[in-house]
Amino acid sequence: MAEYTELEHKAAGHDGTLTDEQGLLIFKPLNEQELQFYKDIQQQQLTDNVESEGDIPLESWMPAYLGVLDEGHNVSENLAKDVQVIDSGEDLINIPNFPTSQDNGTSNRFLVLQNLTAGFNKPNIIDIKLGKILYDENATEDKKQRMTKVSETTTSGSLGFRICGMRIESNKMTSTLDPNHHEFQSQGEYVFINKMFGRTRTVEDVTEAFETYFANSSLNEERRNHLKTIFLQRLQLFFNTILNSEVRMISSSLLFIYEGDASRWDEQKDEDSLIADEFIDYEDEESQDSDSDDIVPKAPLSLMALIDFAHSKVTKGAGYDENVIEGVESLLSIFSKLSD
Structure with a gap:
């Protein structure tokens, strides 16, 4: 069974951000305005044909955004089943057995982002x-x-x-x-x-x-x-x-x-x-x-x-x-x- 733990390597921020077993991804409690900003910047990068010469686009400074994880409502033994990362209706990653922090079965949603510390030893x-x-x-x-x-x-x-x-x-x-x-x-x-x-x-x-x-x-x-x-x-x-x-x-x-x-x-x-x-x-x-x-x-x-x-x-x-x-x-x- 896959394991998800609190992100260890962080300098600030709120609790509740998780990472996967490999440490490649982080799952950050979703904020709708933050989600919209990631989507708008991605879309802007796709549609802007004119860039100032030599400038690096804003998206290149941001963690890679992979989508939204929606736990769903079927919770068993405090584990949500058949979890998928979705963006605009397209499945990107299947993440089974994702933990839920809700005791009443209410769905949590998470931004799925690149773990910037992945690959670093120290x-x-x-x-x-x-x-x-x-x-x-x-x-x-x-x-x-x-x-x-x-x-x-x-x-x-x-x-x-x-x-x-x-x-x-x-x-x-x-x-x-x-x-x-x-x-x-x-x-x-x-x-x-x-x-x-x-x-x-x-x-x-x-x-x-x-x-x-x-x-x-x-x-x-x-x-x-x-x-x-x-x-x-x-x-x-x-x-x-x-x-x-x-x-x-x-x-x-x-x-x-x-x-x-x-x-x-x-x-x-x-x-x-x-x-x-x-x-x-x-x-x-x-x-x-x-x-x-x-x-x-x-x-x-x-x-x-x-x-x-x-x-x-x-x-x-x-x-x-x-x-x-x-x-x-x-x-x-x-x-x-x-x-x-």
Whole structure:
């Protein structure tokens, strides 16, 4: 029987996101606006014939969207039967024995997305929330007031971004963290750095927070410097993407991931790609048409992705998202210093 577990490698976000046995996919509780955003961006990519020369489309920065999982109503022993991933009525993947969290048999729905950590042996992750404005037009007055206060008292307001969390391997800098801002996981191998760490960063010390993220004890200085440089290059490309994207994204995040296992760097001879390729590779052509376990995740040594679109929408004719662009500019400034 297939097993589905809570996603382990994450730096922030809500509980309830599951992954499959192979770790290729994640199942995220469905938000209708997020689903619509994925569909709109996919459709836009299919229909837009004119692209600015050299620009990378927004979809290339997003996790691969595979469809919607609808559990159905036939629940037996707390397991939903005959589950399928569907998109526009077309079956994409059959996922049997998917667990339900509802005791009354009510159907749950999940977005089925690429697991961005698939293929990494020791992923080191940071979640960076973009924007000064942290609420959309649907927010209650109470939420508007709370989110305005968060922005005004954190780097969200001063820099246009805020570190929401990290999950990284323990290193020499993590030992100096405030005990209220972190906890050890996996027998001390990993450190989970919580949202309060990010909320207490300032313009003066936020660069040091990124140094903590890259201070991996298993990677030599040359590899750590490579990571700082390639994330700078990605941010430069992403900046151009956002300038040419007519969207509004509230509380979306940039997710950085890099490989902490030096043996994978050795195997790939330190070759890293700016933009991640298709996330599933095949050992041979025949396995593409089979149901075997020959599919293996295809991971780079590091990647940057845009995630979380519960408050995002396509806004044709509205120009670029000023709320997001300011945070990216601040990150560019910081990473220029880091890469120096």
